[in-house]
Amino acid sequence: xxxxxxxxxxxxxxxxxxxxxxxxxxxxxxxxxxxxxxxxxxxxxxxxxxxxxxxxxxxxxxxxxxxxxxxxxxxxxxxxxxxxxxxxxxxxxxxxxxxxxxxxxxxxxxxxxxxxxxxxxxxxxxxxxxxxxxxxxxxxxxxxxxxxxxxxxxxxxxxxxxxxxxxxxxxxxxxxxxxxxxxxxxxxxxxxxxxxxxxxxxxxxxxxxxxxxxxxxxxxxxxxxxxxxxxxxxxxxxxxxxxxxxxxxxxxxxxxxxxxxxxxxxxxxxxxxxxxxxxxxxxxxxxxxxxxxxxxxxxxxxxxxxxxxxxxxxxxxxxxxxxxxxxxxxxxxxxxxxxxxxxxxxxxxxxxxxxxxxxxxxxxxxxxxxxxxxxxxxxxxxxxxxxxxxxxxxxxxxxxxxxxxxxxxxxxxxxxxxxxxxxxxxxxxxxxxxxxxxxxxxxxx
Numbered sequence: 001x002x003x004x005x006x007x008x009x010x011x012x013x014x015x016x017x018x019x020x021x022x023x024x025x026x027x028x029x030x031x032x033x034x035x036x037x038x039x040x041x042x043x044x045x046x047x048x049x050x051x052x053x054x055x056x057x058x059x060x061x062x063x064x065x066x067x068x069x070x071x072x073x074x075x076x077x078x079x080x081x082x083x084x085x086x087x088x089x090x091x092x093x094x095x096x097x098x099x100x101x102x103x104x105x106x107x108x109x110x111x112x113x114x115x116x117x118x119x120x121x122x123x124x125x126x127x128x129x130x131x132x133x134x135x136x137x138x139x140x141x142x143x144x145x146x147x148x149x150x151x152x153x154x155x156x157x158x159x160x161x162x163x164x165x166x167x168x169x170x171x172x173x174x175x176x177x178x179x180x181x182x183x184x185x186x187x188x189x190x191x192x193x194x195x196x197x198x199x200x201x202x203x204x205x206x207x208x209x210x211x212x213x214x215x216x217x218x219x220x221x222x223x224x225x226x227x228x229x230x231x232x233x234x235x236x237x238x239x240x241x242x243x244x245x246x247x248x249x250x251x252x253x254x255x256x257x258x259x260x261x262x263x264x265x266x267x268x269x270x271x272x273x274x275x276x277x278x279x280x281x282x283x284x285x286x287x288x289x290x291x292x293x294x295x296x297x298x299x300x301x302x303x304x305x306x307x308x309x310x311x312x313x314x315x316x317x318x319x320x321x322x323x324x325x326x327x328x329x330x331x332x333x334x335x336x337x338x339x340x341x342x343x344x345x346x347x348x349x350x351x352x353x354x355x356x357x358x359x360x361x362x363x364x365x366x367x368x369x370x371x372x373x374x375x376x377x378x379x380x381x382x383x384x385x386x387x388x389x390x391x392x393x394x395x396x397x398x399x400x401x402x403x404x405x406x407x408x409x410x411x412x413x414x415x416x417x418x419x420x421x422x423x424x425x426x427x428x429x430x431x432x433x434x435x436x437x438x439x440x441x442x443x444x445x
Contacts, residue, residue, distance in 0.1 A: 002184070003080075005082070006020070006029045007081065008099075009046070010086060012084035012121060013082070013120070014047065017082075020185075025188075027059075029065070029066070029067050029068075031069060037069050047326075075107050079115065080116045081115060082150070083117065083120060085102075089264045089268070093267035094272075095124055100131060104138075105138050116182065117145060117147045118148045118149075120150050122206070124202070128149045132146065132147035147178075147198070148178045148198065150171050151205035153205075156321065157321060157322065167192070168194050169186050170196070171186070171201065210266050210269050212262065213286050222433070223253035232435070253415065254293075255294055260328045270287065294335070298335050300430050301383060304409070310343060311344055312382050312406070313385065314377035315336060316386045317386060318332040319388050322388055325356055326353075327356050330353075330387070345367050346368040348369070349373065349393075374392060378404040380404070380406050384405065384409065385413065386411070388414065398421050399425045408427040410427055410428070411430045412430065415434065419435060
């Protein structure tokens with residue numbers, strides 16, 4: 001087993017570190033945030049991720065997992081250092097690599113033995129070449145150090161499973177030494193390994209994520225057309241799913257993709273193409289469709305209502321997907337501010353994301369109230385928006401909307417309910433890519 005250090009304790013770094021420890025490696029996770037490190041030492045995960053905290057506590061107690069802010073001790077004699085720090089989007093769509101550079105310099109000035117530096121963060125093609133040169137520029141001791149690419153493909157909400165049961169592991173190396181060492185590190189996982197060049201590995205990450213973003217945007221585009229011609233997007237998706245060339249995943253229409261990967265990665269690949277004098281028209285189309293899709297429900301509601309001013313608006317779901325507390329690029333971050341600006345009294349429910357949303361839109365400063373049950377948001381509401389398909393939200397029965405709301409008017413961005421069921425319950429129901437349910441008597445009690 002190897003001595004591994006992981007730079008960064010966000011989604012990528014923390015999950016990687018915990019899973020490396022789970023298969024038997026000695027792992028030290030490093031972060032500059034002392035408060036976060038203290039939480040981790042107490043067995044508290046700073047991120048909401050199924051199964052992560054339990055595995056973290058187990059391996060910490062077993063002595064295979066450590067947490068520290070002392071990068072000197074963590075890096076100096078590590079066999080491999082995995083970089084999992086953030087590469088946030090810049091205003092022009094490019095990736096901010098300042099955190100990568102900081103860690104790379106720390107490594108160069110610290111290591112005292114041969115070391116493989118592995119970049120797990122999503123970075124533009126060619127970045128690993130620059131990181132390796134940057135480390136050599138600042139290297140203090142006469143040691144062998146090479147850089148490898150090892151992009152992650154975890155999904156928030158299933159990150160631990162996606163790491164321990166990955167369909168494949170991508171490694172990008174430019175030497176036999178780096179390739180063999182990285183394959184040995186991953187040998188205990190007993191998973192298929194695809195070994196390619198560094199630049200190919202970097203491109204695989206972007207190509208895979210952007211393809212999924214394209215698939216989502218295509219289905220949303222078709223869904224919008226379905227509404228105009230009287231087709232049902234769920235019927236269309238079902239018919240498409242039997243074609244093994246297409247598959248059944250990522251065919252659900254909705255109000256757009258969000259999270260830490262798809263929005264950032266589509267913009268980054270588009271930026272990279274433009275920097276090289278090429279236009280990725282398919283990716284540009286996905287970005288445009290997604291941006292417009294996020295406000296589709298709001299536009300429908302605006303056409304139906306005279307005003308939002310003074311109305312109680314129930315918002316069910318704040319995170320970009322269920323199973324996470326992450327708000328990055330969530331549709332709620334676009335729609336809730338518009339509702340507030342237009343005078344709505346927003347009552348918001350989310351089983352995991354309310355605390356993070358409250359930091360951006362605190363009660364008292366904004367006309368928003370956070371509730372701990374969907375029914376509390378619906379009680380007396382004039383209109384309801386569903387932005388996230390949490391199980392707690394899907395458990396609300398169609399009749400509850402009729403019973404609790406002042407006006408049972410529902411805009412569902414995740415197609416949670418069957419149209420016929422909502423019609424029978426007397427709910428005026430609008431979804432994505434399906435015929436609207438309009439009952440002129442629905443508003444009467």
